[in-house]
Amino acid sequence: MFTDSPRLCMIGARSLSVVVLACAGVQAQTCPPLPDASGVFVFEDLGNPGRSYSIDPGQAFTPDRRPVAVVSPFNGSYSDTNPMGWVGWFRNPETSGPELVQRLDDAWDAGFRRIVINRPGGILRNNDMVQMSMFYYLEPARRQAYSVHMRSWIIEKRAIDPSLEVGVFIGSRHNSPCTPCLEPGADLTSTSDCTDDPNYLPGWQGRLDAATRRSAEWTFQNTHPYLYSGVDALWFDSASLRGNTTGAISMRDSILALQHNPDYAGVHIGGEAVPEGVVVDGQWRPNPAVLQAPWVALHRFFLQNSRAGEVYDPQTTEVGVAFMKPDVNPVYDIRDMADFRDRGYVLWSWRAFSFDFMQRLYDGDNNEFYDSVVREGTLADFNGDDRVDTRDLHDFLERITAPQPPLRPSIWDGDVNNDDHRDFADVLYYLGVYGG
Ligand SMILES: [Ca+2]
Numbered sequence: 001m002f003t004d005s006p007r008l009c010m011i012g013a014r015s016l017s018v019v020v021l022a023c024a025g026v027q028a029q030t031c032p033p034l035p036d037a038s039g040v041f042v043f044e045d046l047g048n049p050g051r052s053y054s055i056d057p058g059q060a061f062t063p064d065r066r067p068v069a070v071v072s073p074f075n076g077s078y079s080d081t082n083p084m085g086w087v088g089w090f091r092n093p094e095t096s097g098p099e100l101v102q103r104l105d106d107a108w109d110a111g112f113r114r115i116v117i118n119r120p121g122g123i124l125r126n127n128d129m130v131q132m133s134m135f136y137y138l139e140p141a142r143r144q145a146y147s148v149h150m151r152s153w154i155i156e157k158r159a160i161d162p163s164l165e166v167g168v169f170i171g172s173r174h175n176s177p178c179t180p181c182l183e184p185g186a187d188l189t190s191t192s193d194c195t196d197d198p199n200y201l202p203g204w205q206g207r208l209d210a211a212t213r214r215s216a217e218w219t220f221q222n223t224h225p226y227l228y229s230g231v232d233a234l235w236f237d238s239a240s241l242r243g244n245t246t247g248a249i250s251m252r253d254s255i256l257a258l259q260h261n262p263d264y265a266g267v268h269i270g271g272e273a274v275p276e277g278v279v280v281d282g283q284w285r286p287n288p289a290v291l292q293a294p295w296v297a298l299h300r301f302f303l304q305n306s307r308a309g310e311v312y313d314p315q316t317t318e319v320g321v322a323f324m325k326p327d328v329n330p331v332y333d334i335r336d337m338a339d340f341r342d343r344g345y346v347l348w349s350w351r352a353f354s355f356d357f358m359q360r361l362y363d364g365d366n367n368e369f370y371d372s373v374v375r376e377g378t379l380a381d382f383n384g385d386d387r388v389d390t391r392d393l394h395d396f397l398e399r400i401t402a403p404q405p406p407l408r409p410s411i412w413d414g415d416v417n418n419d420d421h422r423d424f425a426d427v428l429y430y431l432g433v434y435g436g
């Protein structure tokens, strides 16, 4: 059954009309009771000092350098029977929970201790906006994939490694928590249903805005089920400076503000895409927001424009590069990922295709990545392209003789025996597995 925190159970039909709104869109679900949002904190809400917060300049932003694995219940494979675009393994609500846990296990077993669930509520076909509302309209069994199955998995794994971070990648655009711009009897092939919805807020007002009470309430209600289920990172799609900038505060600044909101204490708040910068005297300078919050964008974003030249300080910034399938243009291989790693970016495996690369680029805080690749017995495939050939020997010799190894060299840096030194012992070790 769907369970939630005591706070949720106390709600009752508060002021929000959406409490009783029937979410009769895709699966004709009834919206369950929403958590009480009357006490949420609102950014610089001067008329409500007890529930107002501001940015604490003394609270330094702490970047997380660990790589990320993305688990995607959604992949846009729409059909008449799959209006939310679920990936195959998530289509059957009754088996969605065990199937989700299996993918979480895959990421964990590959060595990842940071995992992000991509679009946990799916996306409506013909709706080009990624919604923040991604929970209440789901069927009960699919809600339980998160509130029961994922929650139990997180509790179990966090007991093994408290550093485990699990996030959700949702939208910066929201309307009522019970409807992704749907109303009873909505035609899923029509985009006009969004504007027909009595709860629809056009333009900027429908987007994340930490200084607007309604946004703060809906953000709280939309994210609460995931935070209750153990999620401790929120990634908001389409949250950079690009687009509408006429809100009370911008989405970019809302990302910065939310990090200081007591309602999200201990939660990593990030946005997509990387905020704009400016060119000063021929030098590209990132927007200061980049230096104060985590951001992520697809690898195309970096490889196809001038940002490829950017260098971020790993000590103060967290800029993620999300790698899709290696055969999607622009193509990349382990060298490209190593290059981004060495320049201070955080690598995201948006698809499991790049797990092999990650295991060669990182050791893991407790050697999780190294142990995974050794367990699979594939060290001879030095470059992780699923083939053992002379290119691997070439790459190994090239890497182990390359100058300036990282402070803690990985497999790709030539430390194949994982003793954090690159020396002749690694040569003997590699020749042994390569010849074997
Ligand atoms: Ca190979």
Ligand SMILES: [Ca+2]
Pocket: 414, 415, 416, 417, 418, 419, 420, 421, 422, 423, 425, 426
């Ligand atoms: Ca070594």
